[in-house]
Amino acid sequence: MAVLSQMRPIDEREFARVLAEATASKTPIEVMGAGSKQGIGRPMQTAANVSSRAMRGITLYEPSEMVMAARTGTPLSQVEMALAERRQMLAFEPVELGPLTGGQAGQATIGGVFATNTSGARRIAVGAARDHLLGVKGINGRGEVFKSGGRVMKNVTGYDLCRGLVGSWGTLAVLSEVTFKVLPVPEDTGTVVLLGLPDEFAVEVLCTAMASPFEVSGAVHLQSALVARLEHQALKTQGQAVTALRIENFAKSVAYRKGRLKDLLKVYGAMHEFDRQDSLLFWGELRRLSVLQGSDAPVWRISTAPTAAPKVVAAISAYMECRAFYDWSGGLIWAELLPTTDAGAADVRRVIATHGGHATLIRAEPQVRAAVEVFQPLEAGLEKLSRRLKTAFDPAGILNPGRMYPGI
Amino acid sequence: MPLALPEPDRAVVRQREAIVADLNRLVPAGTIIADEEGRRAYETDALTAYRCLPLAVALPSSTEEVSRLLRYCHANDIKVVARGAGTSLSGGALPAEDALVIGVSRMNRVLGIDTLNRTARVEVGITNLGITEAVKAQGFFYAPDPSSQLACTLAGNIGMNSGGAHCLKYGVTTNNVLGLKMVLIDGEVVEVGGPHLDSPGYDLMGLIVGSEGQFGIVTEATVRILRSPEGARPMLLGFASSEAAGKCVSAIIAAGIIPVAIEFMDKPAIQVCEAFAKAGYPTEVEALLIVEVEGSNEEIVDLLNVVADIAKRFNPSVVRTSQSEEQSAAIWKGRKSAFGAIGRISDYYCMDGTIPLGKLGDVLVAIGQICERHGLKVANIFHAGDGNLHPLILYDANDGSQAERAEKAGAEILELCVASGGCLTGEHGVGIEKRDLMRVQFTATDLALQMRIKTVFDPKWLLNPAKVFPLEGREAALEAA
Numbered sequence: 001m002a003v004l005s006q007m008r009p010i011d012e013r014e015f016a017r018v019l020a021e022a023t024a025s026k027t028p029i030e031v032m033g034a035g036s037k038q039g040i041g042r043p044m045q046t047a048a049n050v051s052s053r054a055m056r057g058i059t060l061y062e063p064s065e066m067v068m069a070a071r072t073g074t075p076l077s078q079v080e081m082a083l084a085e086r087r088q089m090l091a092f093e094p095v096e097l098g099p100l101t102g103g104q105a106g107q108a109t110i111g112g113v114f115a116t117n118t119s120g121a122r123r124i125a126v127g128a129a130r131d132h133l134l135g136v137k138g139i140n141g142r143g144e145v146f147k148s149g150g151r152v153m154k155n156v157t158g159y160d161l162c163r164g165l166v167g168s169w170g171t172l173a174v175l176s177e178v179t180f181k182v183l184p185v186p187e188d189t190g191t192v193v194l195l196g197l198p199d200e201f202a203v204e205v206l207c208t209a210m211a212s213p214f215e216v217s218g219a220v221h222l223q224s225a226l227v228a229r230l231e232h233q234a235l236k237t238q239g240q241a242v243t244a245l246r247i248e249n250f251a252k253s254v255a256y257r258k259g260r261l262k263d264l265l266k267v268y269g270a271m272h273e274f275d276r277q278d279s280l281l282f283w284g285e286l287r288r289l290s291v292l293q294g295s296d297a298p299v300w301r302i303s304t305a306p307t308a309a310p311k312v313v314a315a316i317s318a319y320m321e322c323r324a325f326y327d328w329s330g331g332l333i334w335a336e337l338l339p340t341t342d343a344g345a346a347d348v349r350r351v352i353a354t355h356g357g358h359a360t361l362i363r364a365e366p367q368v369r370a371a372v373e374v375f376q377p378l379e380a381g382l383e384k385l386s387r388r389l390k391t392a393f394d395p396a397g398i399l400n401p402g403r404m405y406p407g408i
Numbered sequence: 409m410p411l412a413l414p415e416p417d418r419a420v421v422r423q424r425e426a427i428v429a430d431l432n433r434l435v436p437a438g439t440i441i442a443d444e445e446g447r448r449a450y451e452t453d454a455l456t457a458y459r460c461l462p463l464a465v466a467l468p469s470s471t472e473e474v475s476r477l478l479r480y481c482h483a484n485d486i487k488v489v490a491r492g493a494g495t496s497l498s499g500g501a502l503p504a505e506d507a508l509v510i511g512v513s514r515m516n517r518v519l520g521i522d523t524l525n526r527t528a529r530v531e532v533g534i535t536n537l538g539i540t541e542a543v544k545a546q547g548f549f550y551a552p553d554p555s556s557q558l559a560c561t562l563a564g565n566i567g568m569n570s571g572g573a574h575c576l577k578y579g580v581t582t583n584n585v586l587g588l589k590m591v592l593i594d595g596e597v598v599e600v601g602g603p604h605l606d607s608p609g610y611d612l613m614g615l616i617v618g619s620e621g622q623f624g625i626v627t628e629a630t631v632r633i634l635r636s637p638e639g640a641r642p643m644l645l646g647f648a649s650s651e652a653a654g655k656c657v658s659a660i661i662a663a664g665i666i667p668v669a670i671e672f673m674d675k676p677a678i679q680v681c682e683a684f685a686k687a688g689y690p691t692e693v694e695a696l697l698i699v700e701v702e703g704s705n706e707e708i709v710d711l712l713n714v715v716a717d718i719a720k721r722f723n724p725s726v727v728r729t730s731q732s733e734e735q736s737a738a739i740w741k742g743r744k745s746a747f748g749a750i751g752r753i754s755d756y757y758c759m760d761g762t763i764p765l766g767k768l769g770d771v772l773v774a775i776g777q778i779c780e781r782h783g784l785k786v787a788n789i790f791h792a793g794d795g796n797l798h799p800l801i802l803y804d805a806n807d808g809s810q811a812e813r814a815e816k817a818g819a820e821i822l823e824l825c826v827a828s829g830g831c832l833t834g835e836h837g838v839g840i841e842k843r844d845l846m847r848v849q850f851t852a853t854d855l856a857l858q859m860r861i862k863t864v865f866d867p868k869w870l871l872n873p874a875k876v877f878p879l880e881g882r883e884a885a886l887e888a889a
Contacts, residue, residue, distance in 0.1 A: 064658035065765050065795070087664060117606060128606060130614060131583045144853045152762040153794035154580060154834035156569045156618050157842075157849055158876070159858045163582060163614020167607065184664035207524040213547075213638045253707050305525045305603040331525075331605050358608035376608030381598040385864060386610050392860040404609065 020143025033109030036098030072111025093120035117167030135179035141394025186248035191274035196240035218246030298343035304357030306330035462503035479595030492564030498839030551578035569618030571835035576793035587630035637702035646693030646726030651769035684749030685742030761825030796834035
């Protein structure tokens with residue numbers, strides 16, 4: 001079915017009216033922010049597209065309380081600019097998924113970031129988007145405006161709907177306003193780099209560093225095939241796999257901790273250092289996922305225990321060509337596979353079943369995403385709970401129906 | 409007491425003996441406690457004003473036993489109250505006459521420690537401190553640290569999404585749990601999360617943590633463990649007013665420093681804690697901050713110097729860094745035993761609101777006025793970095809009028825917290841205590857949505873009855889669903 005209408009409600013009340021009407025007429029609708037991640041998930045059959053992008057504006061910012069609130073259509077770039085002015089940041093540094101999947105760069109909204117629980121390299125140290133969300137206002141499928149949480153760091157009043165809604169991809173409710181924790185920008189940033197490590201040693205390095213007291217805030221490993229796609233000239237041209245560890249702190253601490261880390265890891269080979277400028281470039285590039293852009297090949301996002309990660313990649317590679325970018329100390333694998341009819345789904349799912357974790361197909365042609373499980377299939381018990389949860393929020397099943405799972 | 413408990417299911421109560429006989433057939437001997445004296449030990453938690461003898465108590469030793477018990481209760485419409493160590497300050501583990509208490513204290517094993525992946529798998533009857541004890545030798549710790557950490561179980565921490573003094577940097581329970589094994593009310597066992605990060609599908613774990621034992625009984629958990637810092641040291645900063653202390657906290661954070669903890673005590677709290685712990689607290693100041701930073705020795709010295717410089721802008725009368733491990737331990741002992749220390753001089757009613765930090769000065773003045781109006785004294789303890797305020801209202805439990813006034817003052821204080829932009833409870837949970845105040849913070853729509861989510865997990869509403877939601881209006885809210 002083609003999209004019949006596009007709507008951009010300007011406020012919560014108007015949005016609520018749209019949803020109430022959709023429920024009354026059982027009309028399935030696609031809800032989104034700016035649509036930068038529209039190409040992710042199972043293709044949907046909807047009769048209308050409703051976007052929150054007209055609901056904009058930062059509604060609260062208290063730097064000394066490390067808290068900000070914004071209407072969900074507010075561009076992420078606007079949020080980050082306002083924070084940067086006060087030397088603060090979204091510590092979970094959400095990666096940019098848009099350009100990877102056919103969307104434009106720099107379009108993401110703050111609502112979309114939380115609705116998809118999108119986080120980046122620092123997630124390993126400070127938590128995910130889910131861990132930074134303090135409060136939400138939203139509209140459920142019945143067109144009712146509700147709230148949960150608040151603007152304070154600690155809040156256990158009632159059930160934790162914030163966590164329940166993060167990462168629900170617009171299938172439970174439309175977020176209209178989010179309140180989140182922000183953190184100071186570290187005074188200095190440095191990076192320790194090792195070159196040419198095989199995956200298994202590399203993940204050992206990452207895990208050893210994460211298990212040190214030096215508060216590593218980024219722990220990644222790029223296979224050489226992906227290194228060749230880096231914009232960072234020095235790394236790109238040296239041709240070997242890159243293993244990198246980030247330290248962020250006051251300048252003196254960065255120097256001290258880099259030194260201690262190099263001491264700790266010296267058995268793994270020669271080490272290089274990036275200063276602040278080079279570090280910001282390199283980690284910024286990772287945040288844009290630039291090494292996965294510019295290709296149509298299927299991309300999987302696999303979450304597993306870090307030490308299982310090299311085994312997962314090796315097992316997938318035994319079936320087909322696989323290029324891997326390990327983030328989160330190995331706990332997150334971005335795997336680019338050669339195009340096949342099922343984007344490698346059968347093999348990836350089989351490997352995950354052996355080694356543990358979960359996998360989401362981020363990039364694939366719509367017909368592939370329609371044919372295979374895009375999100376990790378759920379155990380029967382969890383699927384039952386998920387269906388009932390969907391009904392509790394959206395009894396008529398109008399919100400992004402089927403985007404995550406059939407019938408959910 | 410003012411809070412009403414629902415009329416027990418007389419049919420269940422009448423069949424108590426037959427039910428106990430059935431339960432004894434389901435689980436090994438020694439699991440079920442049915443005698444009155446035995447049950448008496450479970451009649452209350454740390455909100456001792458409320459007591460109720462449970463139908464029976466079960467202390468299972470495995471997930472399978474929990475599953476059998478729940479399946480039976482579900483089939484026979486018997487209510488269930490899950491219990492960890494019974495340290496809830498909000499009556500979260502208060503039994504009911506027609507409910508089986510299922511205590512998980514015997515399920516306290518460490519199932520696995522994985523320092524490379526920085527996780528530990530444990531049964532949830534383990535104490536909070538027990539997790540840290542288990543991983544300490546390898547240089548790790550479990551971060552959330554409620555003051556009751558010596559006694560409280562991970563089970564209760566998960567139920568209430570507990571925090572602690574050090575969560576400014578490390579987050580609360582929900583930020584430190586990766587996976588759970590939970591028994592649903594019909595006996596089905598589900599696993600959510602695991603040793604990996606983030607959830608496939610909906611973040612059910614995020615919903616379960618903090619659900620106050622109303623979604624199921626959690627039996628095992630995978631928790632995140634962290635490498636201990638090279639060192640940590642607290643500093644004491646004394647001020648002539650609460651406002652100055654509050655402004656100092658704001659300035660520290662505005663300078664880009666996130667100490668691992670910033671604790672605030674007002675004069676009455678300082679004096680009682682000092683008498684108890686001999687921590688070297690300055691007893692003449694109006695407000696005291698304990699600011700702790702972490703790192704190498706040199707990093708600590710540098711950072712504390714910066715903090716001291718910032719503090720000077722607010723005319724502190726005391727700036728004192730801990731000089732030894734022993735002194736640091738004493739400083740924390742004083743703070744963490746604050747409730748106990750105050751309990752030695754008076755009965756108290758412990759509140760747990762949160763407020764935006766910027767409102768601290770005004771809120772403390774207003775709290776003083778509320779308590780004065782009710783003829784009661786108050787001591788304030790505050791996790792200043794994250795806005796979590798613990799006013800301790802002092803009263804004499806033997807004086808019924810005082811107890812009643814303490815509850816009234818408490819409710820007014822919590823309403824004040826909500827009006828200031830904060831919330832009813834920062835880390836203790838709603839339990840029975842704040843059940844009827846939920847309407848202050850939430851609309852009928854908000855509450856109805858939460859109740860529908862409760863029904864997702866527990867369609868017959870058998871788990872932890874009479875908690876979290878006001879008793880009136882439950883049926884109406886659910887019927888509208």
